[in-house]
Every structure is written in C-alpha cells, then in structure tokens.
Amino acid sequence: MLVNEKVAIEHGLKAEEYKKICELLKRTPNITELGIFSAMWNEHCSYKSSRLHLKKLPTSGKKVIQGPGENAGVIDIEDGDAIVFKIESHNHPSFIEPYQGAATGVGGIMRDVFTMGARPIANLNSIHFGSPQNKKTKNLLRGVVHGIGGYGNCMGVPTIAGQTSFDSSYNGNILVNAMTLGLVKKDKIFYSKAAGLDKPVIYVGSKTGRDGIHGASMASASFDEKIEEKKPTVQVGDPFTEKLLLEACLELMAGDSIIAIQDMGAAGLTSSSIEMASKGNLGIEINLNKVPCRETKMSPYEIMLSESQERMLIVLENGKEEMAKKIFDKWNLDFAVIGKTTNTKNIELFFDNEMVANIPVNILVENSPMYDRKWKKSKLPKKNKIKKEILNKLKIKDILKKILSSPNICSKEWIWQQYDHTVMGDTIQKPGGDSGVVRVHGTNKAVAASVDSSAVYCWAHPPTGGKQVVAESWRNLISVGANPIAITNCLNFGSPENEESMGEFVECVEGIGEASKYLNFPVVSGNVSFYNQTKEVGIKPTPSIGGVGLIKDYQKMVTMDFKKNDNLILLIGKTEGHINQSLFARMILDEKNGPPPEVNLFNEKNNGESLLSLIDKGYIKSAHDISLGGILTALSKMCIKGNKGIKLKKSKNLISQIEYFFAEDQGRYIVEIEPKDLKEVSKILDKNSVHHEELGIIIDNQMIIDEKTIVTIDELKSYNTSWLTNYMSS
Amino acid sequence: MKSSVITFPGSNCDRDIDVALNKFGFKNKMVWHDDNELPKSDLVVLPGGFSYGDYLRCGSMASKSKIMKSVINFAKSGGLVMGICNGFQILVETGLVPGVLLRNKYLEFICKNVFVKVDNKENPFFKNLDKDVFEFHIAHNEGNYFCTNDQLKEIEDNNQVAVYYCDNNGKTSENFNPNGSTSNIAGVFNKEKNVLGMMPHPERMIDQCLSGEDGSIFFKNLINNIK
Amino acid sequence: MRVSAIITLKKDVLDPQGKVIHQALDGMGFKDVNEVRQGKYFEIDVKENDPQKAKSLVEDMCKKLLANLVIENYKIIETQ
Amino acid sequence: MRVSAIITLKKDVLDPQGKVIHQALDGMGFKDVNEVRQGKYFEIDVKENDPQKAKSLVEDMCKKLLANLVIENYKIIETQ
Ligand SMILES: Nc1ncnc2c1ncn2[C@@H]1O[C@H](COP(=O)(O)OP(=O)(O)O)[C@@H](O)[C@H]1O
Ligand SMILES: [Mg+2]
DSSP, X not given: OOOOHHHHHHTTOOHHHHHHHHHHHTSOOOHHHHHHHHHHTSHHHHOTTTHHHHTTSOOOOTTEEEOBTBSSEEEEOSTTEEEEEEEEEOHHHHHHSHHHHHHHHHHHHHXXXXXXXXXXXXXXXXXXEOOTTSTTHHHHHHHHHHHHHHHHXXXXXXXXEEEEEEOGGXXXXXXXXXXXXXXXXXXXXXXXXXXXXXXXXXXXXXXXXXXXXXXXXXXXXXXXXXGGGGGGGOOOOOHHHHHHHHHHHHHHHTTTOEEEEEEXXXXXXXXXXXXXXXXXXXXXXXXXXXSOBSSTTOOHHHHHHOOOSSEEEEEEOTTOHHHHHHHHHHTTXXXXXXXXXXXXXXXXXXXXXXXXXXXXXXXXXXXXXXXXXXXXXXXXXXXOOOOHHHHHTOOHHHHHHHHHTSTTTSOOHHHHTTSOOSTTXXXXXXXXXXXXXXXXXXXXXXXXXXXXXXXXXHHHOHHHHHHHHHHHHHHHHHHTTOEEEEEEEEEEOSOTTSHHHHHHHHHHHHHHHHHHHHTTOOEEEEEEEOOOEETTEEOOOEEEEEEEEEESSGGGXXXXXXXXXXXXXXXXXXXXXXXXXXXXXXXXXXXXXXXXXXXXXXXXXXXXXXXXXXXXXXXXXXXXXXXTTHHHHHHHHHHHHHTOEEEEOOOOOSSOHHHHHHOOOSSOEEEXXXXXXXXXXXXXXXXXXXXXXXXXXXXXXXXXXXTTEEEEHHHHHHHHHHHHHHHHHO | OEEEEEEOTTBOSHHXXXXXXXXXXXXXXXXXXXXXXXXXXXXXXXXXXXXXXXOSSTTTTGGGSHHHHHHHHHHHTTOEEEEETHHHHHHHHHTSSSSEEEOOTTSOOEEEEEEEEEOOOOSTTTTTOSOSEEEEEEEESOOEEEOXXXXXXXXXXXXXXXXXXXXXXXXXXXGGOSSOOGGGEEEEEOTTSSEEEESSBGGGOSBTTTTBSHHHHHHHHHHHHHO | OEEEEEEEEOTTSOOHHHHXXXXXXXXXXXXXXXXXXXXXXXXXXXXXXXHHHHHHHXXXXXXXXXXXXXXXXXXXXXXX | OEEEEEEEEOXXXXXXXXXXXXXXXXXXXXXXXXXXXXXXXXXXXXXXXXXXXXXXXXXXXXXXXXXXXXXXXXXXXXXX
C-alpha cells in the first residue's frame, strides 16, 4: 500500500506530523512504518498534549522508589517491602463493549503491576455513568461490573474498594478506571530498560491475533456518529491465560535471568519493543515470522499493531532460553525467541527474509510531537447566596431521605458484592468503608487504598477541584488509620484541542500538584485519557485519584461503623456552611452555580495528622471523613454500618441547621471516642489548634436529630440500600 | 496429620487453604495437577478458584486432569476428600458427589457472608462439633445446586446433605438461599461420607479481622477428628 | 472437516440463564415468548475427512468432555 | 413454535474458551483437532406460528439482546 499524506491522516496523524516523519526519516515511510508512527505518536502513547503539564507534578519523595515513567509507580513500605501501583482508563472500549472493555482494562492494569515483579494484592475501580434515566446506562453499568468482576475474580485478586457515580455528562462517554496494587520485595523489582548487546528478545503469553488493531488510536479519538464502524477494534480478555502468565512470570522472576520486561499493552509489540530499546539506548531486531500468531497470513503491519491481550516481551540473559521456556511450557503458554538487542539504535523488523521496517528509535520517542495547546483560564464563580425562606420550608428528614437514596450516595453493595473481595485471605477492610485495606501477607502491616474523584467541583472550578480530590483521597486513608504515602492519577478529560477542556486539564493538574506537594503525597504513576466527548460535548473534568497508605500495625486499623452506646461523637474541622456545589444544592435546590468548597491545605494537613496521632494512641473507636452530603450523610452511614443510633446535641454554630448538616466544607471528620478520653483528646486537638466540637452520643435504634426530627436506623437503611438494587432489577 | 492441596491451572484459593491447614496443625503439601501420584495424605483438598478459567462448565476440565485419577482412587478407598467452591464443582464433575452446580439464580457473582446449618454430624468432617450454625463466606458464580426430585429424596434419605443455607438461627427458607440451590443445599457428601463438596469457604473465616472465626472452629475440629 | 455439536440442558433441568433472558426479552417488549432455553454450540475442526468418522469422533468428545450427561443432551448437527 | 439461534464469535475474535477446550481435548488424547470454537445456542418458543414471522422475531431478539454484534454473529438455524 502506497503511503501518502491522505493515508497518514486516516491513521490519525496530522499533516504536519506526517511531514515531520518524512523529514526525520529522510524518506517516505512504508505502511508498516507509518502504522508504527501512528501508534507511537498518538495521544495515548505519546502524551503529546499533556506532557508539558504533567512535568509540574511532584513525583519524588522519601518513600518513592519509582515515579512515573515505568509500567507503574513503586513506594517503600519498609522492611524491604514495596508496593507497586497504578490506575488506568479503559473508557472508550467499555462504552462500545462494556463487558470486554472493562475486563481488558482490569487485565491491562494488573499486567502493568506484575510486569514489575509484584504479585497483585488488590484491585480498585472508579466508574462513571450517564444519568440513570439514560437508556443505555443500566446495561453499561451491568456489563462493566460483570467485566470487572469477571476478570478480577478469575485472577484471584480481591477488589477492595472503588467509586461509582452518575452524571448526564457521561451519557455518551462512560469512564472505567481500574487500579491495581502489587506487593514486591524492594530488591526484586523489574524494569523495562533493555541492556547489553545480542541479548535474546522473548515473546511470551497468548498468541497474536487481529484484535484491537488501532485500539490506542481509538483511545485518542472522540466518538462521532460513525462509532459503529470502530467496533471490531475491541479486544476479548482471557483472564485464565493472564492468571497463568502471572504465575509463569513470577516463577521466572524468582531467578536472575531477566534483564528487562515489558507488557504489551496499548500498541502491543510496537510500543513494548520501542520502549525497551529507547530506555536502554539500544536497537532491537525482530523477525516477525517468529511471533506466535493466532490467525494465518497476518501481515507485519497487523502483527506490530495488534492489541491482543495477555502478552509480554522480555530481554533475557544469554543462555537462559531453555530454562525460561520450560517454565512457560509448564504453564501452557507460548514462548518464542523473536529477536535480539543490537547496537544500531534502530528498530529493525524482518518478515519473509526482507526488512520491512527500519526506524531510529529516538525519532519515535524523543522526537515525538509535544504541543503547548491553547487553554482557557477559569474564573472562580461568584458565591450564590441561598435565601433563608427557601431553607426554612425544607424538612430535614425529607432532605436526608432524598440524599441517602440518591444514585451518587446510595450503597453500592449491588456492585461490590459481585467482586470477590476476600480472596487471598488478607482483606481486613472490605468495600463499603473509607478505604479498602489488605494485610501485607504474613506481617503485621497493612496497606490501605482508596480511589476518588469530584467531577462537580472540578467542573465548577478546576484548580480547587484538583486540590480537593487529592485531599479527599488523603482523608479516606487517614480515616482508616493509614499514613498516606503516594497517589496515582487517571486524568479523564474532553478534547485537548478544545480550549476549555484543555484549560480544565491544565488547572486540575495544577490543583493536584499543589495539594500533593503540600501534603507530601507525591504522584508516582498515572494515565491521561483525553477525547472523552461525543460530537462537541465533553464530560465534566474527572481526574480520579488513587491513594495508597500504610498501617504499621493492622490491629490499629479504624472502621467507620459506630461501636458502643454512650460513646461520644466528635466533629473534627470547621463547618462554615459551604452549600454551593454541594449535593444538597444540586439535588434539593436544583442550584448548579457557585464555587466549590475552598480547600485549605494547612487545615487538611493539620486535621489529618492530628487525627492520625489520636488513632495511633488508640483513642478513636470509629472514624469517617465528611464528603458528599455533609455531616448528616456521614453520620447516617456510620449509624447504618454499626447498626447504632445517635442523639445529637444542639449545635452552637450560628449558621442554619440545614447548612450545618448538609454543607460540604473540607477537611472534616467524624470520630467516636469513649467519654473518659474526652479530656485528653480535646487537649491534644486544642494543642494542635484543630477545631472540634461535640456532636452527640451513641444510642440504640434511632437517630435523634432534634426534638422534632427522629429517624429510625431501619428507615436510614431502607433509604440507603434500595435504590441501586431496585434500579438494576426494574 | 498430612494434607494435600491440588493446584490446577486457574486455582486461586490454593494458597488460602494452605495457610488455613497449616495454621491448624496439618502438614500440608501442594500437589500439581499434572502429577500422577498423590503424596501420602490424611486429607486431600480441591481448592477454590477458576480452574481452566471456568470455561465449558466449572470444574469439567480439571476433573479430567492426571492427578484426579489418583484422587478418585483415594476417595474410593475411603480417603477423606474435601472440595471447596471450585473444588466442589470439580467433585461434581467427577461424579464423586451427586448433583450439579448451575449458574446462580440471578446470574451474578456473589461474595458475602452467609449462615449454614450442619445437621448431620455422623461423619469425619463434622463429628464432635458443638455448634450447628456456622457463618461462612461464599464467593461464586455457579453455586446453584441442582438435582432432580428423585435424587433429592435419595440424598436426603441417605443423610448426604452436609450443609444448608439458613439464617443466623438455623432456619432454612428461600429468603436465605443466596443462589437458588435446590432445598437450600450448600454442600453434600458422597454415600460413604468421606467426600465432602461445599460452596462456602471456611478458609476465609480463620481470623477475627477477616470475615470471622467460624472457619477456625471447623478446621480445629477436623484435625482432631482425623487424629 | 468441521463438525458442529449442540449441547442442551435436559428438559427437567432448571435453566437460570434462559429464565433471566426470557425476563429481559419481556422487559424489552418481546411479549410473545413462551420459553427460552440456553445451550452451547461447538464448531470443531478435525483432521478426519470422512463425515461418518468425523461425526463419531465429535460424539465421543461430547460424551467424554463437552456434555455432562447427567444434565445435558448433545446433538451433532452438521458437517461441512 | 420453536426457533433456534446460534451465536458465534466473529472470525478474528479470540475465543478463550474454545482454545482451552482444545487443549483439554488434546490432553485427553483427542489429537486430531485443528480448532475448537464455542458459541451459544438458544431455543426460543414463541407464540407466533408463521415460520417466517417467528424467525424474524428471533432475529430481532438476536440483534437487540442475544448477540453483541461488535464481536458476534448470529444465525437462525431451524424452525419446528
Ligand atoms: N465500583 C466500586 N467497586 C468497589 N467498591 C465500590 C465501588 N463503588 C463504590 N464502592 C464502595 O462503596 C463505598 C462508598 O463509596 P463512596 O460513596 O465513594 O465513599 P466515600 O464518600 O466515603 O469516599 C466505598 O467503600 C467504596 O469502596
Ligand atoms: Mg470517605
């Protein structure tokens, strides 16, 4: 096939990019080479619109062993142990084929983690759907949940937490972000940097088929009406083969024969081979006839661009081929020596004894385009004063009922009950709490993880929203008693070619950077998903933050269920009554304007660290951070989980009762302590200048809000648990 | 006491059961599905997971693997064999225990704690237990026990039902049936009661900070029975 | 040559998948359905070229692995 | 009347189940197999008695629910 500008544009390249390719090569690329360029230079692989801004994120710290740039980030959890983790999006494929799209998303992120030598120990997911009234939503939700469970359950990795939200901005673009944590010994981490000349390059795993050719370019294109035509690019996942691949790789990794290893994810053999060569400053030569193929007559172009799942590329020490092959034979996986490392610094491909591609690696990587896209600065919206008369007409119980049973607050048990969350025998905090927690097998340590996003805040004011998500992730870790260590981020946005979407991206990243720097909560891995838009309509800006923290002694872990009658309930953090952009404002007042709550990083840090020290001293019997829905929502969840009631005191706060109960001011927690500890706890909080107030005490059966407002726990439960189940079965 | 746990391709609760058996005093060995010989054992466990990806029918391909010939012989000569979850599905496919396991009634994977009632203690697995209702954990997609009415009569007449799904007081009713199983059956024995297949995972209940400790009671009692 | 086999659940065996699909179809407006039963379908490409022999080979596979004769029936439906 | 539908994966789409079943058959001594592909089979009993109409009704079900045309094909194979 003849290559020209038109063909290049059909491959998703821009005319100027094609011109640059010809100049760099000093010739016209052939079709295989063009395919390789299009895969390496698309948004998904090259980060051409985001690179400039991602550079501003803080990525290092005392606990960071590996920041962004490898398959996943790695942090130190002491005693020679490390946690490898990352989050990744699989949004576009999941919209087209929800089961397979979500399943292969989970499979892909687990491969990223075990490529580095770590055994996956926990999965999380953040999923966003259109409005429940949208015709497609129910089937998409069901398919995605089945897909996530289908893959993770079969792998035997517990899914310990997640996040689910609904918003009409996702009607045409759902979000499926999957996160995995793996455990590895610090001195047994594997990287993707090739080294040494004439080392064998090995292909292992499943055979290569025609699936998903140009999947990576699809991830970089927005949906249009011709979406149907893009269908065949969806891959089918095979979790069984991945489980075998995991065990085989870990078996091989136990020895010392691997120089470099890289999974074949987006853009398959192309990006994996080029990445290894580029990091090692080497060339790689591949004989494509050696690549195990599922279909007959696959062309070099197809072999290089296939996105068949469950495959890995390894650079091995010389002479270890036989030993390695034995392991993969045992696990019934394909194994083939397909090439070697060279000193040419080129990627050289042969097929039927002919050279079918020869491209200098640095052209593909270092010379890949980088854009400083135009972007629009946001303005902080003016505060929207809410009339007292309106508030006075509302009844607390009605509001509470509406909020607890709303799609974004209601219990997500229907979802997580379909995920195996207890396999591996170390899950000590199941989904339904502030973070999922797993023990580090055979030790007294535990790792906590949570995934969060706040698209509404980010939409209202991107820099504040960006900060807020990081802070929320931090709080979710603190609430279970974990020391927050680092985050991974999945940045889901509209088109970078649209100035507003690009502005949202730039400013959210700014906010994320500012908060993670202040909180000493660095970004160690992540992923950018642009073009989440249908025609001209983009999604709300949705950065998802996956946070990871360490609990040194797992006996000290805290949960959010209220524990014991007569214990005191304290509110930590100051309540100013920020109602704009709250769930209350949107749901009850139908008011969508105004700024999101301000994030005061000093208070965040101070409140969080003070709470951690109280937890460490054993004062805290239960804890929960206050987020969507405010104080009363948080209290309700604690009552439901603990099957306990509460009696609230009259607040001394001067704002109205409704504002007090439903405002979404940041940096707040609710905690339970024993009455005898009140003096000591107050003393510590006062000393640290942490604002705190007594909310009430724990009783049986009912929530007594004031003389007129009493709600039984059974009522709370029925508000909270029925919506999703009813929705899915209607 | 010696136990063996078989690892099939796709097994994923093999480590969990290994941890549990060792914790309560068994000397456990992991055995590869492709081996011919079973090591000398007082108990053989077929673990949970997704052997062969649960493709075709759960347990079908694992039931044909090499080691299963030895396991079947071991069972037929009176050895104790326990299949948990996927292990139960494998046992059903070998025909060692009666019935079949279909997709859960609502076609959804279920992971949660349930209560089960033990009502036959005349067997090596449950003998001497001073408790009838256990809180165990289930995690499966195909645990919907099915047998025909004639078969049901036969296994009930032979006291072959090992555990029923029930509420925390031991009441069995459709409300506490998580997956549509015939008569709330959660586990069955062979006629001789030396082979037990059950969907719940006692090995996930061996620590207060996990899902509970009823599994500990089960395993402690089991090893005492074997001694 | 290619031989196909269809495996169906015996009549008195409950078919949870068929039942749920029936309900789903109903919910979508397909009101005229009496029953849905789900089965499995296999296309097996064997080296044998004699149709009779190929079929009996696949029949053997059905008996030994593909079908669980306790609850399922099989049918060899076509050869090409 | 009863109408049957067969749903198969499109040609280039990976069939993980078929692949593993192939391996299992091989392990059991069925050495002469080139390929196994697994599909789904539905027997649908509809109130419609006109064969043409019944078939087109089931075809509609395939398009709207039973098959995912992204990766699968369907075939209406018989009417009784
Ligand atoms: N998709 C999901 N997968 C697993 N767990 C989920 C999922 N969605 C929600 N959850 C769980 O439901 C609980 C409630 O989630 P969320 O309302 O986001 O909590 P919070 O506001 O405390 O951060 C959490 O424990 C979360 O882990
Ligand atoms: Mg929380």
